[in-house]
Amino acid sequence: xxxxxxxxxxxxxxxxxxxxxxxxxxxxxxxxxxxxxxxxxxxxxxxxxxxxxxxxxxxxxxxxxxxxxxxxxxxxxxxxxxxxxxxxxxxxxxxxxxxxxxxxxxxxxxxxxxxxxxxxxxxxxxxxxxxxxxxxxxxxxxxxxxxxxxxxxxxxxxxxxxxxxxxxxxxxxxxxxxxxxxxxxxxxxxxxxxxxxxxxxxxxxxxxxxxxxxxxxxxxxxxxxxxxxxxxxxxxxxxxxxxxxxxxxxxxxxxxxxxxxxxxxxxxxxxxxxxxxxxxxxxxxxxxxxxxxxxxxxxxxxxxxxxxxxxxxxxxxxxxxxxxxxxxxxxxxxxxxxxxxxxxxxxxxxxxxxxxxxxxxxxxxxxxxxxxxxxxxxxxxxxxxxxxxxxxxxxxxxxxxxxxxxxxxxxxxxxxxxxxxxxxxxxxxxxxxxxxxxxxxxxxxxxxxxxxxxxxxxxxxxxxxxxxxxxxxxxxxxxxxxxxxxxxxxxxxxxxxxxxxxxx
Amino acid sequence: xxxxxxxxxxxxxxxxxxxxxxxxxxxxxxxxxxxxxxxxxxxxxxxxxxxxxxxxxxxxxxxxxxxxxxxxxxxxxxxxxxxxxxxxxxxxxxxxxxxxxxxxxxxxxxxxxxxxxxxxxxxxxxxxxxxxxxxxxxxxxxxxxxxxxxxxxxxxxxxxxxxxxxxxxxxxxxxxxxxxxxxxxxxxxxxxxxxxxxxxxxxxxxxxxxxxxxxxxxxxxxxxxxxxxxxxxxxxxxxxxxxxxxxxxxxxxxxxxxxxxxxxxxxxxxxxxxxxxxxxxxxxxxxxxxxxxxxxxxxxxxxxxxxxxxxxxxxxxxxxxx
Numbered sequence: 162x163x164x165x166x167x168x169x170x171x172x173x174x175x176x177x178x179x180x181x182x183x184x185x186x187x188x189x190x191x192x193x194x195x196x197x198x199x200x201x202x203x204x205x206x207x208x209x210x211x212x213x214x215x216x217x218x219x220x221x222x223x224x225x226x227x228x229x230x231x232x233x234x235x236x237x238x239x240x241x242x243x244x245x246x247x248x249x250x251x252x253x254x255x256x257x258x259x260x261x262x263x264x265x266x267x268x269x270x271x272x273x274x275x276x277x278x279x280x281x282x283x284x285x286x287x288x289x290x291x292x293x294x295x296x297x298x299x300x301x302x303x304x305x306x307x308x309x310x311x312x313x314x315x316x317x318x319x320x321x322x323x324x325x326x327x328x329x330x331x332x333x334x335x336x337x338x339x340x341x342x343x344x345x346x347x348x349x350x351x352x353x354x355x356x357x358x359x360x361x362x363x364x365x366x367x368x369x370x371x372x373x374x375x376x377x378x379x380x381x382x383x384x385x386x387x388x389x390x391x392x393x394x395x396x397x398x399x400x401x402x403x404x405x406x407x408x409x410x411x412x413x414x415x416x417x418x419x420x421x422x423x424x425x426x427x428x429x430x431x432x433x434x435x436x437x438x439x440x441x442x443x444x445x446x447x448x449x450x451x452x453x454x455x456x457x458x459x460x461x462x463x464x465x466x467x468x469x470x471x472x473x474x475x476x477x478x479x480x481x482x483x484x485x486x487x488x489x490x491x492x493x494x495x496x497x498x499x500x501x502x503x504x505x506x507x508x509x510x511x512x513x514x515x516x517x518x519x520x521x522x523x524x525x526x527x528x529x530x531x532x533x534x535x536x537x538x539x540x541x542x543x544x545x546x547x548x549x550x551x552x553x554x555x556x557x558x559x560x561x562x563x564x565x566x567x568x569x570x571x572x573x574x575x576x577x578x579x580x581x582x583x584x585x586x587x588x589x590x591x592x593x594x595x596x597x598x599x600x601x602x603x604x605x606x607x608x609x610x611x612x613x614x615x616x617x618x619x620x621x622x623x624x625x626x627x628x629x630x631x632x633x634x635x636x637x638x639x640x641x642x643x644x645x646x647x648x649x650x651x652x653x654x655x656x657x658x659x660x661x662x663x664x665x
Numbered sequence: 666x667x668x669x670x671x672x673x674x675x676x677x678x679x680x681x682x683x684x685x686x687x688x689x690x691x692x693x694x695x696x697x698x699x700x701x702x703x704x705x706x707x708x709x710x711x712x713x714x715x716x717x718x719x720x721x722x723x724x725x726x727x728x729x730x731x732x733x734x735x736x737x738x739x740x741x742x743x744x745x746x747x748x749x750x751x752x753x754x755x756x757x758x759x760x761x762x763x764x765x766x767x768x769x770x771x772x773x774x775x776x777x778x779x780x781x782x783x784x785x786x787x788x789x790x791x792x793x794x795x796x797x798x799x800x801x802x803x804x805x806x807x808x809x810x811x812x813x814x815x816x817x818x819x820x821x822x823x824x825x826x827x828x829x830x831x832x833x834x835x836x837x838x839x840x841x842x843x844x845x846x847x848x849x850x851x852x853x854x855x856x857x858x859x860x861x862x863x864x865x866x867x868x869x870x871x872x873x874x875x876x877x878x879x880x881x882x883x884x885x886x887x888x889x890x891x892x893x894x895x896x897x898x899x900x901x902x903x904x905x906x907x908x909x910x911x912x913x914x915x916x917x918x919x920x921x922x923x924x925x926x927x928x929x930x931x932x933x934x935x936x937x938x939x940x941x942x943x944x945x946x947x948x949x950x951x952x953x954x955x956x957x958x959x960x961x962x963x964x965x966x967x968x969x970x971x972x973x974x975x976x977x978x979x980x981x982x983x984x985x986x987x
Contacts, residue, residue: 202706205705205706205711206706208706208712208715209715212715212716212719299857299860299861300861301861302858302861302863303858303863343738345824345825345848345850346825346848347825347985347986348825348826348848348984348985349985349987350771355772357736357737357740357741357744357773358736358737358741360736360737360738360740361736361737361738486857490857490860490882491856491876491877492853492854492856492857492860493853499851499853500706500708502853503708503709503711503712504712506709506712506951506952507712507716507948507952508951509947509948509951509952511875511876511953512876513876513877513880513882514880514882515876515879515880576705576733576734576735576736577732577733577734578734578736578741617850621847621848621849624819624845624846624847625819625847625863625864
């Protein structure tokens, strides 16, 4: 294996491949940063271009696009409070708060560094321990997927900082919205009102753009109407410049990041190789764990840098590990890798154990690509941070209009469907109302993303099981069940213990 | 770049709406042909459509551009094709069983008669698969077990109403047993569950199975083509075993009803040359896509036969129980 790794490196590092990686990573960052354009769309649009390329070059392009887009999502999340990709939802919590405090550049630099750490850790896992991880991934059946999604849903508790009732209301509303469409288990239509456009439900990305972009646009326009113009924004930015803009520094950040990097990378790698889960679940779970371990959990959501570290490390740690089941068994770990399988097939490459023997140059070359594009991303992102932040200096009216246009075009281009655009605008109004009523959006988003997974996997698990109790008693299920209980009740125990401590 | 693509697609769409071609113009005049694909970019149907679009250009002398209109289990894309102007500038990619099953299962704006079949280029038969260590050595073992233990055998399919699912419903009836369906979303998750030993047997198509039988990760018990697939000459078909179950997933090209037959013939001829093109063949064979060529009449018969069988199944044992 090692000789293959070494020998494939020279084949990977030819000039045309390096150019391909740089260009595709830059394109990926752009795709990720634009609301509505996600990693999977970027990779899908690349495929026709790779028909005529050398297969390895084509794969390196996809690797760059994938890594770049997952990181790029954080840029819009930090600067304008709109997650560029679903995985960046969690980054908005603290990232945007930091930008508003004038620490935008610090947030952007943290995001790119943590994304690189997570992505590189994931690529190393793919290179060195893929076969062991893959064997573990196969042990996950519907029952285990169910518990993973429940674990994800349990993180709602972390976002109930204000009112518990409001938070739960939003979570249930999100779960309800996710039931619209054809039921995957029985094939029955639910809440579709005989409208074919509702048959597959609302795509989560359409809901996300609506809930985040449109309210942001209106808030910006309100600021303009209220006289708070670009001049005020500039003044704020200039002010922060005078008092020395806060930056990422090795001394201040490196050591304090290590625990989060380790924890979040592991969470991302494990979630990534489970087919069906994804970068958003990894980010949510990792954020919750960071908050639980933190000395000042109350700062989370108010601009705590730890929140960005957790979210960005975990969502990029998903990327390469999602390829573990793809390369070892030919099973795509998520939508992006499923599209990549299509791209491989067209070159006559069948992902699976055979590929390691038949085409080691390509398999190991792709692994190198997953590792190297992280560092290209680091370069582009780190030096780009100062320029990204400048977009906030744009007159607010223009910025708001640009976001509106991008959101609309992005939504349309998902399925080439005007119905999606109208849905997005409706969710925009909902988002605006939620914002005005101080209803939290994160629990609703969690419900929409995880609801379908939890429901269908539970029902599938019950169909397979001879008796329903098996859902708890399968070894891995039992472990995940305990983990869920622990994560739910740990804060209660902790509070109890603390109370006893003060009494004594 | 993404923004540009979106704009380009908008442009293409407006071409579709606003373009009008003089009736006497020789097809294909100076206007590109739009191929509507009812599935998302990057999926296997989309990739095949894009390959066809690349290769057919020299044979018909006009550029073919792919326009993805995914959603509603392909109903949105099919509806658009059926409602397009029948001038030969809009063609659609049709997949079975969805094109046949949708109008049976629900009220749709189209029926099979809303299309003129042009050419079928792929027919991917279903198969029955188990893990190598499964106690089932033959298809007869599976059927015997299912008969002895009603409702206990779990079988994975790619989705409710997929060709695998319907094949099993036909087989249950033909062999006289009842088993438990476990629907997944696509062949990938179905295969994963089989590899992990979470279901007893799985059903998916030849193109999805070949790689895994070759490496010995999966064992094939039966195939469901009319005849044995060239990739699996040693595996018996269900028909040979005495069960009249022929099922698979085909892909072909159709135009909206009313397109003049000269245009249909000309496009079909172009398709035949694409299927015979060695480069195209190699790309498809490397991806284990079983190529066929059916001319307009043959394709029409293929679709209406399937429609008759599925209509009967729907009346007797619907695949969706509401």
